[in-house]
Amino acid sequence: MSLLVVGSIALDCVETPSARRDDVLGGSAVYFSYAASYFTPVKLVGVVGEDWPAEHTRLLEGRKIDASGLQVVPGAKTFRWRGKYLPNMNDRETLEVHLNVFGDFNPQLSEDCRGSKFLFLANGSPKLQMQVLDQVASPTLAVADTMDLWIHTQRDELLQLLKRIDGLVLNDSEAKLLTGDENLVRAGHKVREMGPRFVVIKKGEHGAMFFSARETHVMPAYPTPDVVDPTGAGDSFAGGMMGYLASQGNFEPKTLKEALAYGVVVASFNVEDFSLDRMRQIDRPELDARLKEYRGMLSF
């Protein structure tokens, strides 16, 4: 089924202990859509400025991502993020954020996008996310991501959003912040009780946890020795998960679990190079081969 993602599109500057890249393709909706494209057709809605290299659009279209909802605003600049990873490659400092054109993002969905059945509300304020949700007629599955910034500044709007979505994806520190509970198992269920049918807590190099009314799952990260740049790991995880769900057309427990595993596996490729560089090299059979290996690791 059709999958729509709305979120940030960025030019990133990334520093790691051993390397640095400037002005590389990034942003939540970019990582998400690229990861999801291995599983299902994706529509990407976002906004960029006139500094946006056309080759980036071509790269996305090369994976059959429908980028017709990518709005280019003349005279404006693309969202920029600059960050630096600590030696553990799991924690990072944000050095600079310039929202630029993303600060005034006011997405007007096409008829086609309004009919999407699988919807992912990637990084953006809860206000923005609700504005998108209002436009999608009758989604089968609507899942959102959120950030510490919105928990601090738009808590009420976030709580409203939570009552309207099926799933929330957030990281471990955000789940603790939102619930005030330091135990992730309790925190996960507390977030779920705020509205969504399921909650996924991302733990970076430690994998992810899944919570629904009946189920609690834990999935370790795939143990790659080649962590080059973790940027976009959470978004590519969500992309793999949602892409697989959309490809199956349901979110039954069995499908959700396979989807989580695909999310883990796509994210493990994503971190093996800067930007989309590693994902650009792989195809679906490579994902399937690593999934098989991962499944073997977890069976006993």
Place this chain on the structure above:
Amino acid sequence: MSLLVVGSIALDCVETPSARRDDVLGGSAVYFSYAASYFTPVKLVGVVGEDWPAEHTRLLEGRKIDASGLQVVPGAKTFRWRGKYLPNMNDRETLEVHLNVFGDFNPQLSEDCRGSKFLFLANGSPKLQMQVLDQVASPTLAVADTMDLWIHTQRDELLQLLKRIDGLVLNDSEAKLLTGDENLVRAGHKVREMGPRFVVIKKGEHGAMFFSARETHVMPAYPTPDVVDPTGAGDSFAGGMMGYLASQGNFEPKTLKEALAYGVVVASFNVEDFSLDRMRQIDRPELDARLKEYRGMLSF
């Protein structure tokens, strides 16, 4: 097959954000032997002072742990540790350590102990661990734990020990410290290249990783919402693992994986109360039930 553990026996004072317990039964060899006792007969060798409550010995013997190698030294005091957990319940500060009688521990194994086939060298200096290893005639499987203290102060002795043991269990920060590598997958394999056939890296609330020449595995922690006191989690993990291996009499890949899973499950019970209090309430069928649930979580 017979399982021998040699290591620290302690009276602990533990503070968590919500509670505090003084002078409770603890120590690496205590947690290890209690956890292992669900699977196989265990012999415990250690030393305590005259402040040691006899009821603690009876508690261990109640699980058929052979405590005849527990030496009580008149006029001496038992090893004491005082620690405080941070709100995340994963990190802790050591507030006080008094080695007391453990500082002069010079174990002389009985004939019976010398014939042990499965051996675990729990917390103790590499010198002490080698002294024990020298006395065990022909172990089928010898596994050791280590600590940051020994990596700093007895690195050469530790490197010697690593060439003589089959397996090493250590935590994530210790693996990074020992190898200088911040990536745990690479660090695990680097430790393995120092000698042991396999290495287990414990990650606290994030589970464990396993490395052998042919295999890399990741196991998440069982997601318990009731983390009351993480003290002894790593030792009870090792106890569950080694106890199961000894019960099977081999350490083939399939057995090792099941053993890791049992280690995870026993540790998850251990953290649900102070000291041995939670483990005292469970029996093997409860372990097996949680193992089944854990297996279900990881299969997709």
